[in-house]
Structure formats: C-alpha cells, structure tokens
Amino acid sequence: MLEALGEIFLTPEYAFMRRAILVGVLVSLCAALLGVSLVLKRYSMIGDGLSHVGFGTLAIATAMNAAPLTISIPVVVLAAFMLLRISENSKIKGDAAIAIISTSSLAVGVAVISLTTGMNTDVCNYMFGSILAMNKSDVSLSIALAVVVLGMFILFYNKIFAVTFDENFARATGVPSGIYNMLLAFLTAITIVLGMRMMGAMLISSLIIFPALSSMRLCKTFRSVTICSAIVSVVCFFIGVLLSYVHVIPTGASVVLINIAAFLLFWAASLLPLRSIGDKIQIWRKSV
Numbered sequence: 001m002l003e004a005l006g007e008i009f010l011t012p013e014y015a016f017m018r019r020a021i022l023v024g025v026l027v028s029l030c031a032a033l034l035g036v037s038l039v040l041k042r043y044s045m046i047g048d049g050l051s052h053v054g055f056g057t058l059a060i061a062t063a064m065n066a067a068p069l070t071i072s073i074p075v076v077v078l079a080a081f082m083l084l085r086i087s088e089n090s091k092i093k094g095d096a097a098i099a100i101i102s103t104s105s106l107a108v109g110v111a112v113i114s115l116t117t118g119m120n121t122d123v124c125n126y127m128f129g130s131i132l133a134m135n136k137s138d139v140s141l142s143i144a145l146a147v148v149v150l151g152m153f154i155l156f157y158n159k160i161f162a163v164t165f166d167e168n169f170a171r172a173t174g175v176p177s178g179i180y181n182m183l184l185a186f187l188t189a190i191t192i193v194l195g196m197r198m199m200g201a202m203l204i205s206s207l208i209i210f211p212a213l214s215s216m217r218l219c220k221t222f223r224s225v226t227i228c229s230a231i232v233s234v235v236c237f238f239i240g241v242l243l244s245y246v247h248v249i250p251t252g253a254s255v256v257l258i259n260i261a262a263f264l265l266f267w268a269a270s271l272l273p274l275r276s277i278g279d280k281i282q283i284w285r286k287s288v
Contacts, residue, residue, distance in 0.1 A: 017245070019139045020198060024237050024251075026146035027195040032233035033153050034188050036226050037164040039212040046083060046185070048099035050192045053079040056105035056112075057199035063116040068139055072193045079105075080185035144195045148234035149187045156183060161222055201207035203252035209231060210259035219267040236262050 031047075033181040038044050054076050079101060086097040154159065162170040163180045171177045188208070195204045215228035240255030247254070 017241075019136070021238070021241055023139055023142045023146070024198050024241060025193070025234050026143065026150070027191060027198065028211075028233040029230050030146055030149045030153070030187070030191040030236040031195060031204075032229040033150070033209040033226060034184065034191060035208035035212040035233075036215070036222070036229050037160055037184060038188065038208055039216075040164050044209050044212075045205070046080070047192055047208040049083060049102035050080055051196060051201045051204045052109075053100035053105040053195050054193050056109035056237075058196070058201075059109035059112040060083050063112050068197075069139070069193060072196075073145075074189060076193050077189040077206070079119055080189040084181055084185045091216055126161055145190050147196055151191055152183065152187060157178065158209050160184060198251055199255060200250065200252040203256050206252075206256045206259055207237075210263055211236070212258070214263045214266040217263075217270040232262055233259075233265075241246060262280060 017216060035044070035047075042265050053071050057072040057075040059130045064071075078163045083097055106232060111175045157174055159170075159180050160183075162173075162175055163177045163184075167177045167181075178272040191208075192204055195207055199207060211229040211233035212225070214232050219225040219228050236258040241251060243249070243258065244251045244254040
C-alpha cells in the first residue's frame with residue numbers, strides 16, 4: 001500500500017491520479033456535509049434518484065457529442081427542485097416521486113445508449129465509476145463547483161441546521177425554509193453530478209448515506225456528526241482509491257466497500273460497554 005502511495009504522488013505519469021484524488025476528496029467532503037441533513041430529513045434516497053437522472057443526461061450528452069457536465073448540471077438541478085416540489089405539494093410521497101423520476105431517467109439513458117454508441121467502456125465508467133474518466137476540464141469545473149458547495153454550506157450552516165431539525169419552528173421564527181430546502185437540493189444535485197464520473201451513477205448515493213449513518217452511531221450532536229462524517233468520508237474515499245489502484249477494481253465499488261467496513265466498525269464500537277461508562281462519567285461530572 002505504501003509503495004502504491006509513493007507511485008501515485010511521486011511519479012510524473014500519475015498526475016491524472018493526483019487530480020482525481022483532489023476532486024474525489026472535495027466531492028466526498030461535500031457529500032458528507034450534505035448527507036447529514038438529508039439523512040435526518042429522510043431525503044437520503046434523493047441522491048440515488050438524482051444519480052439516475054444524471055446518467056440519463058450523460059447518455060444524451062454523449063449521443064450529442066456535447067460536454068457531459070454542461071448538460072447534466074442544469075438538468076439534475078431542475079430534477080432536484082421537481083422532487084422537492086412534488087414531495088411538498090402533491091399526493092405523491094417523496095419515495096414514490098424519486099422512484100418515478102429515477103426509473104424514467106434510467107430507462108431514457110439506456111434507450112439512448114442502445115440506439116447510439118451501445119454499451120461500451122465509457123458507459124460502464126458512468127455507471128460504476130472510473131478515475132480515468134476524469135479529464136482536465138472536468139477537474140477544473142469540479143474544483144470550482146466543489147468550492148462553491150462548501151462555501152455555501154459553511155455560510156448558511158445555521159439555517160440548514162434549523163431547517164434540518166425542526167422545519168416548522170424554523171418557519172415560525174422567520175426562516176424561509178422553502179428557500180433553504182431548495183438550496184439543499186441545489187447543492188446535492190451539483191455534488192451528485194461531480195461525483196458520478198468517479199463513483200458511478202449506481203454508487204454515488206453511498207457517499208451521502210454511509211458517512212452520516214456511521215457517524216450517528218457514536219456522535220450525538222449535529223456539529224459532531226457533521227465533522228465526523230466529513231472525516232470518515234474523506235478517509236474512506238482515499239483508502240478506496242488506493243485499493244482500486246492496487247487491485248484494479250472500479251473506484252466506486254472499492255470506496256463503497258470501505259464505507260461499509262467503516263459503518264460496521266462504528267456500529268460495533270457503539271455496542272462496547274466503554275461507551276456507557278463514558279456516558280456515566282459525563283453525567284457524574286455534570287452532577288458534581
């Protein structure tokens with residue numbers, strides 16, 4: 001593993017790996033920060049639905065010989081807003097709305113691919129992820145958009161926190177919850193599109209779900225869960241990329257397997273008696 005690490009960061013021929021790792025770390029960080037709010041609001045499957053929308057738009061962009069991200073970003077953002085509106089103002093519940101949009105988009109993507117390029121290597125890269133799918137223009141755009149996502153999350157952290165835990169109370173105190181829900185959907189859509197090239201449409205939602213669920217096993221406050229989730233996501237992605245390089249397996253699959261291992265580790269740690277002892281010590285200190 002250390003030998004592979006040295007090759008990636010010291011060999012000039014592996015500059016594409018360094019660029020991909022930089023983008024992947026930023027995307028993992030964005031997904032983890034947004035994932036805490038999405039999981040708590042029971043919107044975790046929105047990532048899966050938007051990734052299918054992204055796959056459909058990528059298929060259409062490939063058939064048109066257009067820049068994939070240029071077409072995917074506005075379409076996926078629009079789909080995120082549609083899902084939010086359908087969930088709030090329709091008799092169709094959130095999970096049903098996600099299922100309708102995701103399966104429809106996936107069907108469109110598969111149909112377009114079968115009528116044009118066919119199931120080639122590029123399509124497999126979009127579905128299951130590949131570091132080689134990242135070109136220089138994608139890297140530049142991904143870094144810029146990831147910085148925007150992180151900046152907006154930090155800037156509106158308190159509002160996102162309020163809307164996440166008690167939307168009715170936030171609305172009563174004057175917080176425009178609808179705007180911040182749309183902001184959350186917008187940031188999620190961008191993150192999904194950025195991560196699809198590396199993680200794949202089938203696996204990108206794992207970056208949103210697993211780090212948040214793992215952190216919630218041990219952490220109790222929103223801030224601690226958010227920080228822990230960000231650290232877990234970045235570490236799991238980095239280890240997953242190294243495993244992908246060493247064993248020559250798709251990047252998305254290796255990152256997901258590491259996230260599963262981390263979740264099981266956190267779950268096991270939450271069952272240890274040392275945790276209850278630590279809670280009792282904290283209670284005792286407060287009583288003294």
